[in-house]
Amino acid sequence: MDSKTGFWIRRPGDDDREGDIDTARLINGVLPFVRDTRNILLVRPSLASVAKEDTEAFLASLSYALQRGSQLLFQVEEQELSVTRIGDGDEHRILFWEAAEGGSGVWSRLIEDQAAVGQVATESLKLCHFDPETGNDVAEEEKCSRACYRCLLSYTNQPDHRLLNRFLVRDFLNQLRQAVTTRQTTGRSYEDHYQWLRERIDPNSNLEAQFLETLFTFRRRLPDRTQFRPEAGVYAEADFYYDRDDLRGVAVFVDGPHHDAPAQSEADQRERKKLEDLGYRVIVIRYDRPLADQVSEKADVFGPGLSRA
């Protein structure tokens, strides 16, 4: 690069170079680069049931199976979802990214819909010529042994063709069909967070424990905290509380029979109304109706969960 003009200068010896280069003004070793922002999804599959010598082939096959499964499920073009493998050994990961500028919204759908990962797995199985219900190979005779252009192979993944084998991912995808997406709170696993909450509920309220257990059993979204008073000036302590991005949170009150007493009921309504006026969402769970029904009715807060435990 010419330090005076900022222009790239042709290399000495290039045929069509014009004029002489003032080598005293040359800057060498300039590395052009661009910055870009993409939505990425980092997948670290459990390799517990994969033979060590199959690891690379497994990850390669899985990356294209999930990439294609997602494309089919979310109806996006092949080039909109890209995939590569990064890391080594135990640090092996599959990295997906939305190639479309600004993203196509696939990751948010994958995260917000608890059943979406399972649906991707179902699409991936079908595409790999497996019956998703039985796991049976339904490829036409002699049409596809390990991989073909109708399943895992494409012109863009040619360097990986020798690795691709649909049979390596069949069991994994079959298990993934049952997947339910849960949110990790402050670094705790779903199970650990459940235990953490259990230790923080009102020990005198059996109903709170039952409510929490209902959420857990059906893999619904767990609250972020318990026994939380959102506003110092409002005399309402939520039994459970969900944080919301950019919004006041959701206060859940689990009401046993003593909340039906007229004075208590009146105070509850007054204070909870104040929370609502301030922008909080208030949900009251009652003792005299099935908990599972009440939770299902508020799937936008508690998540769709599993249809059965």
Ligand SMILES: [Zn+2]
């Ligand atoms: Zn095939």
